[in-house]
Amino acid sequence: MNQLKERLQKKLDHLRRGEVLYYKTEDSSDVYAFCFLKNSSAQNLTTLMTYGGPLSLLVSDQSEICKSREKIADCTVLACDFSAQGLMTLASNPKQEGPDRILLRVVESHDILKNLSVEGRIVEFASNVEGEEHCLIYTKIYNSINVDSSLLLNEEDISLARFFNPRLIDMTGMTEVELQQGTFKLYSFYSEIDGRYHWAFVCNDRKKENETPLVRIESECLTGHVFGSLLCDCGDQLSKGLEEIKAYGYGALVYLRQEGRGIGLKAKLDAYYFQQFHDMDTVDANLAVGMPEDARDYLIGAQILNYLKFEPLKLLTNNPAKISGLNRYGLSVEQQVSHIIPPSKHNKRYLDTKRDRMGHRI
Template sequence: MTSNTPKFEFISQAKLPTRYGDFTIHGFIDHSNGQEHVALSYGNWDPIATVPIRVHSECLTGDALFSTRCDCGFQLERALENIVEHGYGVLLYLRQEGRGIGLLNKIRAYNLQDQGYDTVEANEHLGFDADLRDYAICKVMLDTLYVSNVEIMTNNPQKIQALTDLGVNIISRRPIDHGITEDNKVYLRTKTTKLGHKFNPDSLK
């Protein structure tokens, strides 16, 4: 990366019809590590409007392979549905698999979970922090799309704090308690007790 190259750069955009509606996909790159990220926008909004957004970290197993041992794919679908129902909104899709440890290490962590470790213990056993995700590019993505005020769809207060620290103006939070299965209840309980995620306690019984 040369001295005059921005760390985060918008590359291009294109139409992206989906089964939920017709979105526009916007591509970005983090030149510090070569990582590519995308934003999906739907509809139009006034720059001062409160725009519903979802900041979604890549989960190949949940998003594309339909795994029920996490709630990621279910949340992705619900977020897109919510955006279309609202008439406009943005989904930021960040390429940081397994809370930042990568796909193969996530499979290793799954193997440890199969042996009785919880999701936090498994990451730590592999030598990682519980959550290594970086949200720095989100502010650039939202600014590029003229999003000033947001309603964020999340159960994760750490994500809210990280975005707030970056200067994202979060007006409100919308819970996204969707996709709770018998396969992921223990995982979600751990995220609640150890990572501070907000779920309806009755849904995890």
């Protein structure tokens, strides 16, 4: 397990055991402490009470506390016994009565990936822990304390931890398909991150002990893959990628729905206009329509490879950004395998731009 996985897994395991974690906001020095209510200890809850801020409960709208009521607002006051034991009882008996009151904050589950509030960030990280929807207790820290850095979360930790989140990727089906390159097992995945289906064409013909799979990450290109555009090499890249994986005998082509290097079909066609009528290359054309030169992210691809247990892997690519994109989420790329497509008079400038301006090893 690499350092990234070790760091995040330690924090998840700590939270899973009912211990206290800490979250530091990106735009300020504010620090929050939180833990699961149900499997926490009286000592942990007592510790939270010493931090100087009011304690609040924090849940997603799928939690038992929300389901036990016909209607519940974002901020709801619950009756309770404001002691460590009384708060722990709330997790199993959310309708209990008591002489005290505690604020319940609710994060909408459909909005969790876009909710950048402190509450949204904490609930998203906690959702990496498998099981029923959890109830957290949290507080802002006002008193001066020394926080163990290994237990301190930041925004990057929460984003990278999506790789571990079993709720964000769902394998929706598998079948065999006969392609020109041979027979593959076709896996379908639905991603909660972008609300799209993605696919993996898997070959397992000649797996040997300790064999490293050959993998290609292919991003959607409607014009090249479907209509055979000569302006890019995407159609040939897809066909040759499947061919090489089949010849190797063990691996997968992961097909991600990231049209136009992640900028979408409309923006890509707008960029085509600037290439054809203003003599721009693909980088300047993307920038001219207000888009980055490459907006792709490889989290969903990393999740699919994690599901397939393809790690370490050999990556069939000329693009070093794909290697760093998978490394970012903790996947180990053992070797880069060149994926060279001979240029034509139509796409030579496109391929030169990949080499000269985007660092492709062509």
